[in-house]
Amino acid sequence: MDEKLKRDIILEHYQNPYHRGLIDDDRYVRVNSRNASCVDNIDVMALIENGVIVDARFDGEACAICTSATSVMLKTLIGKTVEEAEVIIANFNNMINEQEYDGSKLAELNVYDTIYRQPNRKTCALLPFRAIKDIIDSKKN
Amino acid sequence: MNREDFPMLNDEIVYFDNSATSFKPQCVIEAMNEYYTKYSANAHRGDYDISLRVDQEYERVRTKVKELISAQRDEEIVFTKGTTDGLNMVVFGYMAKFLQKGDEVLISKSEHASNVLPWFVLAKKKGIVIKYIPLDADYSLNVSAIEPMITEKTKVISLAHVTNVIGDVRDVDAIGEICMKHDILFVVDAAQSIGHMKIDVQKSHIDFLAFSAHKMLGPTGVGALYGKYSLLNDMDPVIYGGGMNAFFESDYSYELKEVPWKFEAGTPNIAEVIGMGRAIDYLQEMGLDKIHEYEMHLKELAIAQLEKIPNIKVFNKKAESGIITFNIDKVFSQDAVIFLNRFKICVRSGNHCAKILKDEIGVTNTCRASFYFYNTEEEVLKLVEALKCQDKIYDNII
Numbered sequence: 001m002d003e004k005l006k007r008d009i010i011l012e013h014y015q016n017p018y019h020r021g022l023i024d025d026d027r028y029v030r031v032n033s034r035n036a037s038c039v040d041n042i043d044v045m046a047l048i049e050n051g052v053i054v055d056a057r058f059d060g061e062a063c064a065i066c067t068s069a070t071s072v073m074l075k076t077l078i079g080k081t082v083e084e085a086e087v088i089i090a091n092f093n094n095m096i097n098e099q100e101y102d103g104s105k106l107a108e109l110n111v112y113d114t115i116y117r118q119p120n121r122k123t124c125a126l127l128p129f130r131a132i133k134d135i136i137d138s139k140k141n
Numbered sequence: 142m143n144r145e146d147f148p149m150l151n152d153e154i155v156y157f158d159n160s161a162t163s164f165k166p167q168c169v170i171e172a173m174n175e176y177y178t179k180y181s182a183n184a185h186r187g188d189y190d191i192s193l194r195v196d197q198e199y200e201r202v203r204t205k206v207k208e209l210i211s212a213q214r215d216e217e218i219v220f221t222k223g224t225t226d227g228l229n230m231v232v233f234g235y236m237a238k239f240l241q242k243g244d245e246v247l248i249s250k251s252e253h254a255s256n257v258l259p260w261f262v263l264a265k266k267k268g269i270v271i272k273y274i275p276l277d278a279d280y281s282l283n284v285s286a287i288e289p290m291i292t293e294k295t296k297v298i299s300l301a302h303v304t305n306v307i308g309d310v311r312d313v314d315a316i317g318e319i320c321m322k323h324d325i326l327f328v329v330d331a332a333q334s335i336g337h338m339k340i341d342v343q344k345s346h347i348d349f350l351a352f353s354a355h356k357m358l359g360p361t362g363v364g365a366l367y368g369k370y371s372l373l374n375d376m377d378p379v380i381y382g383g384g385m386n387a388f389f390e391s392d393y394s395y396e397l398k399e400v401p402w403k404f405e406a407g408t409p410n411i412a413e414v415i416g417m418g419r420a421i422d423y424l425q426e427m428g429l430d431k432i433h434e435y436e437m438h439l440k441e442l443a444i445a446q447l448e449k450i451p452n453i454k455v456f457n458k459k460a461e462s463g464i465i466t467f468n469i470d471k472v473f474s475q476d477a478v479i480f481l482n483r484f485k486i487c488v489r490s491g492n493h494c495a496k497i498l499k500d501e502i503g504v505t506n507t508c509r510a511s512f513y514f515y516n517t518e519e520e521v522l523k524l525v526e527a528l529k530c531q532d533k534i535y536d537n538i539i
């Protein structure tokens with residue numbers, strides 16, 4: 001993908017994030033996720049029914065990479081089954097950590113394929129994925 | 142000033158994170174190197190020459206610290222791992238022993254975690270009550286806000302001399318007077334003021350004072366705690382072991398060494414203590430008044446320039462320290478400092494370990510540029526120029 005196009009997509013998601021704002025609904029599972037350096041701080045909530053991520057939302061204070069990655073992630077995962085979501089999460093983790101991954105599974109999330117060049121931003125991109133993984137795991141138990 | 146003394150300044154970087162830690166002059170590095178290469182033995186042990194030299198050099202630093210903060214006696218100086226260690230020793234070694242349920246401790250919401258969390262733990266363990274002295278509209282602490290907070294239960298006032306986000310300088314002389322008048326213990330966190338301005342624990346009637354060497358040109362992992370002699374005598378150590386006991390027997394009886402050695406269990410950070418001593422010499426030679434004056438000059442220059450740039454909010458224009466805390470409108474602080482890093486300017490973002498300050502300033506995260514005497518006007522102008530390009534931030538960092 002062209003670098004400028006990637007940047008435009010990231011910026012658009014940062015400035016107009018998808019599904020930002022939490023709602024009061026106790027069918028959702030909600031987790032808080034913070035960066036180890038305590039700067040990014042987001043809440044993610046998801047409604048999982050019959051093994052499908054029916055809806056998910058987020059809110060918080062975070063940098064451009066973290067906020068946009070959360071937005072793109074939610075857009076990508078809503079409507080997917082838990083199994084599909086786990087494949088996407090695993091591939092995204094691998095992409096950020098410079099391991100082998102299957103880009104065809106990642107759709108728009110491929111815009112982060114050069115984040116590894118900025119090691120101090122890897123955790124920013126991964127933060128929402130940690131949150132959704134926690135939600136999926138808690139639902140399983 | 143004195144840039145040639147600092148090996149780290151050979152690089153092209155502009156270092157404005159001095160509140161986090163300062164760079165070290167070559168002489169400090171060499172003093173530690175000398176210990177490791179010329180007389181590397183343990184302290185308080187030996188009968189042979191090099192170990193005797195260790196004791197002399199190590200104990201001589203106590204006198205240097207005493208002079209730096211104008212304490213009365215060498216024995217009032219305890220070597221620690223740093224500010225955090227010192228404050229924990231005070232809270233858990235002294236306050237836990239003497240404070241009672243319902244006793245009140247006054248702090249402020251701009252304190253660093255190390256002057257908040259130990260008190261929280263004591264509040265949960267012993268039922269002491271922590272009260273926050275309200276801050277002024279400019280987030281500084283006005284001395285006049287203190288007396289209305291005092292009740293007959295107030296036992297301690299514990300404050301930073303200079304806070305690490307707002308950078309306001311507390312009038313410790315006046316606060317010390319208030320503490321004397323009401324028979325309250327005065328604990329001072331000097332992490333941000335040590336090496337930047339004069340401190341006189343006797344004149345300010347300070348009971349305990351903690352600082353770290355690494356923020357005043359010295360090595361990491363070392364610092365000092367000052368306590369009035371009688372208070373240190375009553376204070377219990379938090380750590381027990383070798384080097385701090387006079388004797389112990391199999392029937393559990395033991396006796397501790399005198400103050401301050403009873404607080405220095407285990408092999409100390411010998412090289413670091415010696416490095417701290419050299420850093421003190423360096424600062425004394427330069428003169429703390431001169432350092433403070435120069436930092437204020439840089440700060441005033443920066444503020445005057447930043448005021449001309451739209452969309453920049455400075456939170457602490459009036460603070461009389463070399464700390465500038467700001468945000469760019471609609472830009473997350475971390476994004477702003479990553480942008481500055483593109484210009485090799487080191488500025489820090491986040492909450493800077495003062496996590497309850499957000500109640501006062503209304504934002505969780507800020508950017509902080511903090512100066513020291515080796516920074517230059519040109520460097521300040523570089524920061525200003527970079528911030529003028531703020532419309533390019535997102536093109537640049539994504």
Ligand SMILES: Cc1ncc(COP(=O)(O)O)c(C=O)c1O
Pocket residue numbers: 160161222223224225226253255256301303304305330332333353494
């Ligand atoms: C005001 C203040 N207090 C305490 C500390 C803790 O110092 P140290 O981490 O060296 O123990 C700092 C350091 O950031 C500080 O700025």
